[in-house]
Amino acid sequence: MEYLPVEVIGNILSCLGAARDVVVASATCRKWREAWRNHLHSLSFNSNDWPVYHDLTTGRLEILITQTIFQTTGLQCLSILMDDVDEFSAAPVIAWLMYTKETLRQLHYNVRTTPNINVLEKCGRQKLEVLALAHNSITGVEPSYLKFPCLKSLSMTYVSISALDLSLLLTICPKIEFLALINLDIAMSDAQTPMELSSPSLKDIYAEAISLDKFILEVDSLEKLHMKDCTFEVFELIGKGTLRLLKIDDVSVIHLDIGENTENLEVVDVSNFTIMWAKFHHMISRSSKLRRLRLWGVVFDDEDEVVDLETISVCFPLLSHLSLCYDLRDGAIQYGLQSTFQLENVAVLELGWTVISDLFSHWVAGLLERCPNLRKLVIYGVVSEAKTPEECQLLANFTSSAVKLMRRYMHVEVQFEYE
Structure with a gap:
């Protein structure tokens, strides 16, 4: 170990991540302490990693984090996640951010402060x-003053x-590619005004637990859209047909429009x-490149509606992975087998x-x-746990x-997954 270059030791310490582990490891010798000071590029303070964080007073915890950060000189990734910890004073937290901002590439920030800090x-x-914010409030985004010229990933969880x-905020991030919006508290100036987000660079959007009357996305480069536990009256996607993945999980929407350009x-x-x-x-009928189709727990507006799987086989000739959840209503199977169609390329079938x-x-x-x-x-x-004799027989x-x-x-691998 004594022959390792100090830069390599810095990389090893950075892989540990957790601040406590880094401090303990750096006590090995003078060379490792030098690596910590000059070559450490990743540091994480997570209240879930070490129970002692909860036992310390807020003031003592602020001093501990301050002393640790201020002994480094080139942090590129800083993670401060303090769940279930009392509110910090604003001054030391501002000092952490100002001390590291010149070199920082990634910031994962979940700190409650008094008063609130405008992290942006x-x-x-x-x-x-990369910027990931949680349990914070953002007010007054000023495009003429505030810029994020290099930001590619933005995640906001429980943010007001x-x-x-x-x-x-999206307009001041010209290179942003990934956006995650989770449990946001979104204030609308007018209940009738739609939420409109526009970005020419966004490629991946994840939205969870978002409730809006009308949500309009204008994104010309979007490739992945995943919505989970959301409620919309109207959701509209405007783009140039770059979408490759569409995932909708437990979403309530009256009017859904993903546009006509779904070829990709x-x-x-x-x-x-x-x-x-x-x-x-x-x-989605024009999606001739579709390879994976999953329809699980889907309810049709029209109770008499049945999916003709022959149509699926014709529209999606490259389909290789098909997942369907069986439903029987009034003697009609939701996904019917009315003809002798062939799903030639399906290699994986989930039923x-x-x-x-x-x-x-x-x-x-x-x-x-x-x-x-x-x-x-x-x-x-x-x-079910309490199975009736009829269920046991079935x-x-x-x-x-x-x-x-x-x-x-015999050539097909078969697996069973029961809940």
């Missing part, structure tokens, strides 16, 4: 590339911000969602039920017949049918 003002106009400030879609993953299938299929019936086995067998090049089958099922019947299918399709 302290970090703007520098080389910051107005719709206008959020929109302005490769993955569509929809779960726990109510849709009008005809309209949704029309939106599941919410309420099992004897028809599920026939449905599985029918799909297997239509996937001549299948390599893997995964069966997902929900089994599960036994399905197990017998599954054994027969496995003997018939």
Whole structure:
């Protein structure tokens, strides 16, 4: 170890991440202390990593963090995550941000202070590339003064911000590629005014637990859109057809519009969602490059609506991964097998039920017949703890049918996942 260059030791210490571990390791010898001072580029203070953080008084904790940070000279990644810790004084926190801002590339910040600190003002106009904020309030974004010329990734969790400030924030990040909005408290100037976000550089958007009347995204380079646990009356995506992945999980939306330019879609993953299938299929029907399609826990607006899987096989000839959750209503299977279509390229098939019936086995067998090049089958099922004799018999019947299918399709790997 004594022959290691001090720069390599600095990289080793940076890989430890947690500040306590770095301090302990740096006590090894004088050379390691030098590496800590001059070549450490990553440091993390996380209240969940070390219980002692919760035992210290706020003042003592502020001193501890200050002394640790001020002994470094070139931090590039700083993470200060203080959940369930009393509010800090603003002065030492400002000192941490000002001391490191010249070299910092990544900042992960979850610190409650009195009074509130405008983190954007302290970090703007520098080389910051990644910014993750939590439990903070952002007010008064001023585009003429505030700039983030290098920022590529922005994540905000439990942040209070107005719709206008959020929109302005994107305008001062000309290189931003990833945006995560999680449990935001968004103040609207007018209930009738839509939330409008625009960026020519954004490629990946993740939205979770966001509730808005109208949300309009104008993003010409967007490749990935993932929405989870959101509520919208209207969601509209305006772009140039670059979208490759669309994931919708437990979202309530009355009017959904992702535009007509969906030729580049490769993955569509929809779960726990109510849709009008005809309209949704029309939106994605031009996606001839689609390779993964997942429709799980999907409820149709029209109770009589049935998905014709032959149409799916025609519209998506490159489909290689298909996931469907079986539903039986009034004798009609939600995903019908009306014809002898073939899903030539499907190699992975995921099938599941919410309420099992004897028809599920026939449905599985029918799909297997239509996937001549299948390599893997995964069966997902929900089994209640207090099973009735009828449920036990249905599960036994399905197990017998599954054994027969496995003997018939020896080349297919079969897995079972039960909840």
